[in-house]
Amino acid sequence: MAHIKPRYYNNFLSILKNELLIDHIDIELTERCNYSCIHCYINKPENSSNLQAREMSTAFIKDVLRQSADLGCLSVRFTGGEPLLREDFIELYVFTRRLGMSVTLFTNGSLIDEELCKLFNEIPPGKPISISVYGMHSQSYDAVVARHGAFKEFWHGINLLIDHDIPFTVKASLLPQNKHEMTEFETFAATIPNMSHGPSYSMNFDLRARRDNPQKNSYIKSLRLSPQETLSVLSRNPEKYFQGMRQFAKKFMGHPSDKLFSCGAGYGTCIDAYGNAQMCMLLRHPDTVYSLDPEKHRQNHPETDLSALEYALKVFFPKTREMYATNQAYLNRCAKCFLKGFCEQCPAKSWEEHGTLDTPVEYLCEVAHEQARYLGLVKEGEKAWRLPKEIWQERLKSFTEM
Numbered sequence: 001m002a003h004i005k006p007r008y009y010n011n012f013l014s015i016l017k018n019e020l021l022i023d024h025i026d027i028e029l030t031e032r033c034n035y036s037c038i039h040c041y042i043n044k045p046e047n048s049s050n051l052q053a054r055e056m057s058t059a060f061i062k063d064v065l066r067q068s069a070d071l072g073c074l075s076v077r078f079t080g081g082e083p084l085l086r087e088d089f090i091e092l093y094v095f096t097r098r099l100g101m102s103v104t105l106f107t108n109g110s111l112i113d114e115e116l117c118k119l120f121n122e123i124p125p126g127k128p129i130s131i132s133v134y135g136m137h138s139q140s141y142d143a144v145v146a147r148h149g150a151f152k153e154f155w156h157g158i159n160l161l162i163d164h165d166i167p168f169t170v171k172a173s174l175l176p177q178n179k180h181e182m183t184e185f186e187t188f189a190a191t192i193p194n195m196s197h198g199p200s201y202s203m204n205f206d207l208r209a210r211r212d213n214p215q216k217n218s219y220i221k222s223l224r225l226s227p228q229e230t231l232s233v234l235s236r237n238p239e240k241y242f243q244g245m246r247q248f249a250k251k252f253m254g255h256p257s258d259k260l261f262s263c264g265a266g267y268g269t270c271i272d273a274y275g276n277a278q279m280c281m282l283l284r285h286p287d288t289v290y291s292l293d294p295e296k297h298r299q300n301h302p303e304t305d306l307s308a309l310e311y312a313l314k315v316f317f318p319k320t321r322e323m324y325a326t327n328q329a330y331l332n333r334c335a336k337c338f339l340k341g342f343c344e345q346c347p348a349k350s351w352e353e354h355g356t357l358d359t360p361v362e363y364l365c366e367v368a369h370e371q372a373r374y375l376g377l378v379k380e381g382e383k384a385w386r387l388p389k390e391i392w393q394e395r396l397k398s399f400t401e402m
Contacts, residue, residue: 022071027061027270027271028080028281029089029092030082031081032082032085033108035082037146041206041208055086069099076101081273084105097123097126108134109158120164129166129169135151170189170199201233209348209351211284211352230367230370249396261321266318272284275293276291288320290317293308323357334360338385338396377395
């Protein structure tokens with residue numbers, strides 16, 4: 001096994017000096033994908049030359065990686081689209097590892113080959129590869145990804161990782177085509193050495209994050225599990241579900257407000273395929289993204305000596321995080337709801353659904369209330385935002401102390 005000695009020590013020195021700014025960064029290498037998954041919020045055509053021409057260059061991505069290392073970054077997640085479509089993936093991977101950062105690769109697994117496996121053996125990623133699974137049989141799998149023969153490609157990649165003893169994990173999307181295969185999928189996942197806990201699922205699917213396809217958005221909505229189905233999946237192990245939700249409630253529930261960002265958005269960043277720093281992977285509202293193009297950065301802020309990435313993290317994102325809701329529907333509901341934090345309502349979800357930062361998403365509200373009723377936090381017919389403060393505080397206290 002080759003030893004990768006970091007060529008840049010700024011990230012480690014930052015930790016020693018307690019100057020760590022970010023410990024992780026997400027980089028979306030491309031929006032293009034060799035699959036056309038029916039539920040995907042981002043995928044674009046694999047062979048689109050127009051998109052490929054707009055994507056970050058190899059040199060640009062390397063510069064972003066250097067800036068990240070200078071800010072203390074220790075790990076990178078390469079995602080997409082399908083990141084392995086990038087012809088320079090190996091070059092970027094080796095460069096990242098030589099910076100001393102571990103790599104998490106999000107992939108559908110179909111493009112894993114012998115060359116990549118040899119590379120991963122010689123230069124281990126540092127984190128298990130994350131594989132998305134869309135079905136346990138060719139009929140379900142190929143139907144989800146809309147590609148004949150995809151199931152065989154997927155299993156070829158999986159078998160290569162197994163044969164080369166390369167650590168990986170799996171996650172799944174619950175769709176009408178495959179949701180009857182949950183037990184079979186979990187039995188398979190249990191055989192994977194790096195799956196120390198049960199696999200994760202996507203089921204309340206995100207809409208197109210660039211708001212570029214209303215027709216597909218309508219179809220994605222039709223694929224979501226109902227609030228009742230969502231609860232059924234989450235509470236299959238009631239004791240474990242209650243325990244997890246009590247711990248979650250202690251940390252995140254209560255004290256609603258009209259401040260938009262109560263999550264971790266903007267404390268780290270996701271770089272999209274075209275060189276824009278986003279507060280999170282889903283939030284692409286133009287008022288919340290910052291271009292990392294050096295020329296644009298210098299033109300817009302000639303007074304600063306901060307790099308574009310550092311400026312985004314230290315100046316632009318903190319300022320954006322101070323935004324407050326102005327939509328009256330949000331102020332009347334979400335800003336008064338003690339389920340805020342438990343509910344997935346956030347600026348990114350509002351952007352996907354409505355093109356704003358502060359419009360309530362009814363579906364998410366229904367999912368949150370379905371769970372809250374099961375947990376005893378609200379009663380049948382109640383809306384959490386209408387409960388007097390003394391009532392919801394007492395219920396929350398009783399729930400967390402059970």
